[in-house]
Amino acid sequence: MFENKTGRLIRCPHCFAKDMDVFLLYDDEKDEFYCYKCCFCGDLKKVNEQMQTFLKNKYIVKRYFEKK
């Protein structure tokens, strides 16, 4: 059912930031991913960058109990 290029599900970074799982669709003519829910659109590099920026700002990936 999912037709994006990589064969695995890629979630929209903008919708993910709103706590929503929305799987990007792939346009093979333009070689880009796009969201059917919001207006996100871009290549895999852009998807990954935006997801990483969001995650970097959202989580502190460190042991909480070893911090002190």
Add this chain to the structure above:
Amino acid sequence: MKPKMYVNVIHRVGADDTEPFMKQQQICHKNNIKTTILLRPEGFNSDDTIRLIKQEHDMYGDEIALSLHAVDVQTKKSYGIREGKIWLIDFEIRKQIIVKYFEKFFEVFGYYPKAVAAYILDARTLNFIHENYPCVKAAITNCFEEGIKMFAGNQNMWHLFSDGGPWGAYYPSKKNSLIPAANKEEYCGIVGLPHLNRDMLMTITSRDDLFSGHVANVVRAKAYDLETGECPYTFDFIDMWLEQLHYNSFGYYNIFVSPIWMTDNTMLDEPGSLSIKLYDENMEYLKKKISEDRVSIMTMSEFGEWYTENIEIGTPEVNNWRDIICGTDRQMYWYIDPMMRVCFDGNIGGAICDLRPYAGRINKDTGPDTPNLYDMNQPYIISAEMRGGVHGGSLHTLKIYINKKEYCVALKRTSFIAEGNAKINITPVTVKSDGIKVTFESVIEFDGMGGMLITRRLLDVSDENAEVTFEEYDRTCFGTTQYQGDLRGCKLRIKDAEDTEELEYRYGGKELYKADAKVLEAVYPQIGTAIEMSILSDDVNGKAEEGFLFSPFITLSAKRIMKKGEELRTCLRIKRAD
């Protein structure tokens, strides 16, 4: 005559906001733009306000009209109520308050107002105003699609539910203020207007209270250049509304920014001066459009009169909108007539992503004395936004089977070419399966009373031995929020040349099937609505599917094996449930 866009610039003033209000007035008058001044009830007690607005009326021809949106503290006290929003007040008290304000208006100005406004006005309020004050020509009746998402975006605190109505000017029905009247008998007598024009794409994909002709709303969205304070979007926004003149015989646009947004005293971190600057630029831009003869400025009641003289009751309106802010080519196409409002989304293969049936003419009056309480949302039967679309939710689309392998067209992008207010061509889409390419196109023709003739034409198949099947696929439900309405009591029907089979909805997941079906039907007695899919092509398998609790929908499907050049034609009709 070349179609024009008629513009109302509306300023609301009370007792303590005359300074920013006058700033707005000056910006408009500097650009030769006259305004409609909505007097808030607090203003009746302010000599300053009354003097100022009388002066503005005399000098510039601005119209003084009445804001009914919020009841003043004194009046609330005198009726012993805490509710301040007019459409949410018990109707017996509401009527008395309206009479009080109209009479006060007469006392102060020597005439009754010819235009009124609230964020929401229900049918019984419009009917009451028309019966008692027939001089009222126009009313702001709703905030287009400021329902569910705006609620969530405002800390779930902003109770403003008028989803599913018209985006432009219309003749409200006596039975339901968000439904366009079908004929003269049904018209409530007051032209309905929206509170602001909205971005007709962001209204689906984002919060539409952030993307409108209201410059401070756009600032709130931070959709401007953070370094320079420039906001190209606001100009594109006006231009995109002007584009709609290609499809309709006129356009309506209003700018309604309350004075508070021109001050530093807002919830924004930007200073009021930014909104003032953008407001100024917007008015200058409108002035330019006036000089190009594309825009005409009117007051609210002037427009109401123009509209009743020039636009026939029942005239459909369309909106063919493109993304002008996120940099994609996404397109949304909207259509409204007295029986339905429908939106097609280019990012999901031109599928119907939102469908509001009006044929049932259900009562949507609001207040503590109604079953609706606060909820004036017009029920949807398709809302991809609220009830899922692409992955098994509510949607109307085409599915294609290439050698029995299913392919949902909603997973492809496409665009629309609109013809007037009655037809769209959906740009050909190619789907590929195991190296086989299938190209098809779709045409949707509207009949003006809830009917859509849908033609799917198979243009090309790369492998002539491939078996290609088209399935017109319609999955509906009903509700006004994300949560499902109770579907028990709904009916599914299927007819062929011989007989009709019927199934009552019990969440049983059953199905009805006919090899040579002629008509499929889903009946929603809860909203007085039936959706009928008539099959106009031969040799079509029909199926009507009952859903179940985890997937609560009614699915109608019309399947046909296709040869190159052939068409699958169906007519989808929204009608009153019999």
